Amino acid sequence: MKREIIHVSTGRPYDIIVENGLLRETGALAAKVTKARNAAVITDTNVAPLFLEAVKNSLEEAGFSVKTYIFPAGETSKNHKTLIGIYEFLAQNGFNRSDVIIALGGGVVGDVAGFAAATFMRGMDFIQVPTTLLAQIDSSIGGKTAVDLCEGKNLVGAFWQPRLVICDPDTLKTLDKRIFADGMAEAIKHTLIKDRTLFERLCDGMQVDAEFICRNIDIKRRVVERDERESGERMLLNFGHTLGHAIEKVYNYEKYTHGEAVAIGMVTITQFAERRGLTKPGTASKIARVIEKNGLPVSCDAPLSEILKAAKNDKKRSAGGITLVLLHDIGEGYLYRVSDSEFNRFFSEVE
Ligand SMILES: NC(=O)c1ccc[n+]([C@@H]2O[C@H](COP(=O)([O-])OP(=O)(O)OC[C@H]3O[C@@H](n4cnc5c(N)ncnc54)[C@H](O)[C@@H]3O)[C@@H](O)[C@H]2O)c1
Ligand SMILES: [Zn+2]
Known part of the structure; x- marks a missing residue:
């Protein structure tokens, strides 16, 4: 199937682009939707060895300066500790509100990186690169971001629409x-x-x-x-x-x-x-x-x-x-x- 572009008309509209192999074009696609030159790629320990290099290379080829943050995979990471870790990483590397966060991974990465993007310096550009079926068809669409508390799931969050969603069905091949x-x-x-x-x-x-x-x-x-x-x-x-x-x-x-x-x-x-x-x-x-x-x-x-x-x-x-x-x-x-x-x-x- 050739490239499909699905336009989402929420308060802040954006496109979801779907195509096999699209991951390798992350940089060129990102450059079209953000003025940022610095990109923070946030991902987890399972996804990083599979796709991080391709995404990083693609961003660098498109002229972005890239820093990466990898946290332990799994729902137990979707909490304030990971969030603070991301804030500190952003601050220590001099990121500011004109930079972009790229969430590479499943719903957990999308939700926590999205909430970081919604809140760090009152909001940064945010791009989703979902790599689970759930993230591609569900969690990356609609702008809900959140972290869990011990008291319950998704209790702290924000609505924050991405600038773009890059959906590559090929990434699903490695899913359990x-x-x-x-x-x-x-x-x-x-x-x-x-x-x-x-x-x-x-x-x-x-x-x-x-x-x-x-x-x-x-x-x-x-x-x-x-x-x-x-x-x-x-x-x-x-x-x-x-x-x-x-x-x-x-x-x-x-x-x-x-x-x-x-x-x-x-x-x-x-x-x-x-x-x-x-x-x-x-x-x-x-x-x-x-x-x-x-x-x-x-x-x-x-x-x-x-x-x-x-x-x-x-x-x-x-x-x-x-x-x-x-x-x-x-x-x-x-x-x-x-x-x-x-x-x-x-x-x-x-x-
Ligand atoms: N924001 C929303 O609207 C929304 C909607 C539905 C669900 N969610 C949230 O999404 C989360 C669940 O998402 P999920 O099921 O994607 O979980 P997840 O992000 O934990 O991913 C599941 C597992 O698959 C691994 N993985 C990811 N991509 C892979 C790939 N391509 N190949 C091999 N392994 C891969 C991950 O490392 C993880 O171990 C929950 O926290 C839920 O609350 C949010
Ligand atoms: Zn559900």
Whole structure:
């Protein structure tokens, strides 16, 4: 597939460019969107040996002076300690607000480097080079940046749109199977809420290639453009997440990845919605088939009552009631608001 450019019309618009091999053009592409001459490339210990040299060389060829910061891979690095490490690195190397931060890696790198870009000297240019499926189709789009606290994930963050997203599907070749599947859960979610045709192509064995990634990016783009600050439509992206987050918590974030828990959440909520006549019959089993085909689980053995308890605790702060995301049918997500007591009834057996 030739180069695809997806334009995102948020408050500060930017392009997402998708093409195999694009990583090697990082420098030339960056030079078009920023006046900066100094680039700080931030990445993690898994991604650095794979792609850092190519990105650094490309930036230097385009005239950037490059410094790199590498932190230990994994969600446990998405915290204030890493953030302070990045601030100190920037300060010690004389970076200022007219320079650019380049986030090379998965969602963790994108979120923490993005938050550093949003806050260091009140905001620097920021370019995302996502290298996981999840980062390419989900976390690099929409401008949310954050770090975790011990008290919870993503509790400190900012909306900060990148100047550019450089998406090279070739980088996905080195991904661990389970991490790839994790991203697939969000990709399947996108098709379920918005794109029936893409879902059907997945059922027919469509591979994850540049076209699939573009279609997926476009679904998230449309949703965030309509709702940049997450008040309404953007909540559709939470399909499977109310139960998914609860499942992650019940298993202490150990047994299931985020995507696996969301996969279980999407199937489970759709099963109950079907029983209540809120979703077209047969939808849950269609979802389950695609989920299983992609190496993701469709159920777990924790008692439902425990999952619901965790889900309700999670939602305590949203003042009375919970917004569920349901499907009328494949490709047609909608919001369904319930009170606390209706929430329990929703998941009780239908008489
Ligand atoms: N900002 C948003 O809107 C948004 C949306 C969804 C998720 N997120 C965040 O994204 C994070 C999860 O992202 P993730 O799944 O990409 O996790 P991640 O960044 O931890 O990447 C997963 C693992 O893959 C490795 N890796 C990355 N690219 C690789 C490659 N090409 N080849 C081999 N290994 C590679 C990483 O080093 C890491 O070990 C979470 O912190 C989540 O909160 C943010
Ligand atoms: Zn998710």
